[in-house]
Amino acid sequence: MSQPMFPLGVTAVMLPQLDFDRQLALCAQLGITHYSWRPRVIAADQRDKPHNPWGRHEFDLTPTRLIDEGPRLRRQLEGAGLVSFGTVPTCNSAASDDELKQHFEGSAIVGAGRVRISPAPYPQGAFDYGDLLTSTIERYGQLVAIARSFGQKIVLETHSGSFVSSPALALNICRHFDPTDVGVIFDINNFMIEGGLKPNLAVAVIGKYIDHAHVGGALCTFGQRDELGFRQPAHEMCSLLDGGSHVPTWVRAMHEAGVHTPLVIENFSGHADNGQLLTESAQQLQAVMKTLA
Secondary structure (H helix, E strand, C coil), X not given: CCCCCCCEEEEHHHCCCCXXXXXXXXHHHHCCCEEEECCCCCCHHHCCCCECCCCECXXXXXXXXXHHCXXXXXXXXXXXXXXXXXXXCCCECCCCHHHHHHHXXXXXXXXXXXXXXXXXCCCCCCCCHHHHHHHHHHHHHHHHHHHHHCCCXXXXXXXXXXXXXXXXXXXXHHCXXXXXXXXXXXXXXXXXXXXXXXXXXXXXXXXXXXXXXXXCCEEEEEEEECCCCCEEEEEEECCCCCCCCCHHHHHHHHHHCCCCCCXXXXXXXXCCCHHHHHHHHHHHHHHHHHCCC
């Protein structure tokens, strides 16, 4: 069987209701081949709450469990025909070396190859961008050396509200490193949340540093008015079909630029359960790829 031009993946963040066995079975059924692990500690106040992408997960995979049980989990994943592809812990570059070493070790044990390490948050209000950029680059230089010792790569997500919310902002850091050491999670959904951006320009800017893409749906909505009556920005999660970013145009822009990295699904819409959301998203992306063949 020939491989798709864009392998499909999933980040376990979007599958809080499913245990590991059910996640793997569903991925195999849908033709999803790349799996991004979620090694995080569920907050104590979320443990008795309903399942939530950012709260309680049925597959309670902590960073410690990823290390201790990693060999078995990797065998199980690969036995189901999936590729171990990255980890997305909740951490940033301000974390201690020891904490980040734990994440790199866990990723190495399961053969994930890459760990998302976000830049530390930028300040509220006015600040000196040049100074913060310089110190951020210096910190990533330190982290690259640590990641290499575990055979891992660092990836920065173009996440809304972060220091690298756009391709150009991410490039300001990445350009100082080899793409084998530092890459970018090209998050289509977050571009819509942060602000307008043309797909072909976004791909051209970050280019060789795109490690993989996150694909989800979000839509601008009417937020609350401030005390002066001005409407404030807001957004809501939705299906890929209804999002403010036209997914086929984004995928085509990557295709035309020869960037055929995995498309990792992150669908946080609340209109259906986890399994149905993943099923819909996979089918929709497979339909998009057929138009490119």
